[in-house]
Amino acid sequence: MATSEFDLIKRYFTHRGRHTVLGVGDDAALVKVRRGHDLLISADMLVAGRHFFRDADPRMLGHKALAVNISDMAAMGATPRWATLGIALPAADTRWVQAFSRGFMALARRFDVDLIGGDTTRGPLNICVQIMGEAPHGLALCRDGARAGDDIWVSGTLGDAALGLAALKRRITLKPAERAHCAARLHTPTPRVALGLAIRQIAHSAIDISDGLLADLGHILERSNVAAEIELSELPTSNVLKRYLDRVVACGALLAGGDDYELCFTAPRSARARIERAGRSTRTRLTCIGAVKTYRKGEPRLIVRAPDGAALRVVRGGYDHFR
Ligand code: ADP
Ligand code: MG
Secondary structure, eight states, X not given: OOSOHHHHHHHHSOOOOSSEEEOBTBSSOEEOOOTTEEXXXXXXXXXXXXXXXXXXXXXXXXXXXXXXHHHHHXXXXXXXXXXXXXXXXXXXXHHHHHHHHHHHHHHHHHTTOEEEEEEEEESXXXXXXXXXXXXXXXXXXXXXXXXXXXXXXXXXXXXXXXXXXXXXXXXXXXXXXXXXXXXXXXXSOOOOHHHHHHHTTTOSEEEEOSSOHHHHHHHHHHHHTEEEEEEGGGSOOOHHHHHTTTSHHHHHHHHHOOOOOOEEEEEOGGGHHHHHHHHHHTTOOEEEEEEEEEOOTTSOSEEEEOTTSOEEEOSSOSOOTTO
């Protein structure tokens, strides 16, 4: 390597932190968690050929690698504060690393996250980000709090990212402007941090939609040991996705497409007005898509109702790497 590992770290991954006593450069970073707060930790790995194309734009990849991690903090109702970056690179391609770090750091600054350390090594392109955040003691939003009678809400619109991926794979042909809309949703998702903070004392449970609505809502239902019914016609769609709803690809994207990074959460019916206020104050579109029910053994966990009232029984939800 013409450029050493240490040059890369110094040039592209060393930045002053705002919440950090000791950042990049020592054997470990040192941070202080605020008094009365819990520390939340999560990691997400992005592997070339599995989560992104090998020739993906490095700047957008830097954005996405951090965005999917920040999204986990949003889903917990936590404030993201610190991140580490483990990265394996096939070569010390400084232009690639510079673009990657620009995308990564632009999002880090926007969400006030300090890059406090990591590891840089040669190898097949692989990116592993760990995110750490804070929430006042006991206030983090978990997946296991849903109760029968809760409303089920989702933020934004669903399926655009998966529709963008379908277009890239030539499973559907979109017009240039539609392609651009979906590509932006796929490559540069916006984590819903403000919304997570606004609902954390109202909602009973939450998750971010990374693997598709059915799969991720399914996680809430299993962890909470409840069932749910949602209305197909209530699912929020962009104008782009709406145009293709007669296509199986678009319908699949809406119900089971991953990579949207919207929040799905449940909250008591009595909190409807407060939830709507949280949506307005964070300028986030929120849609109530159904209700949580009591789970009875042998009955389906999740029923999707078609516009004619028929129950579409869900057999296989979302996207699972090992199926
Ligand atoms: P060590 O030999 O102790 O593992 P390294 O030489 O791997 O240390 O890293 C030196 C410093 O640079 C450490 O503070 C480490 O956290 C940081 N670092 C390494 N790679 C990255 C990266 N990709 N992003 C941010 N910090 C990094
Ligand atoms: Mg190291």
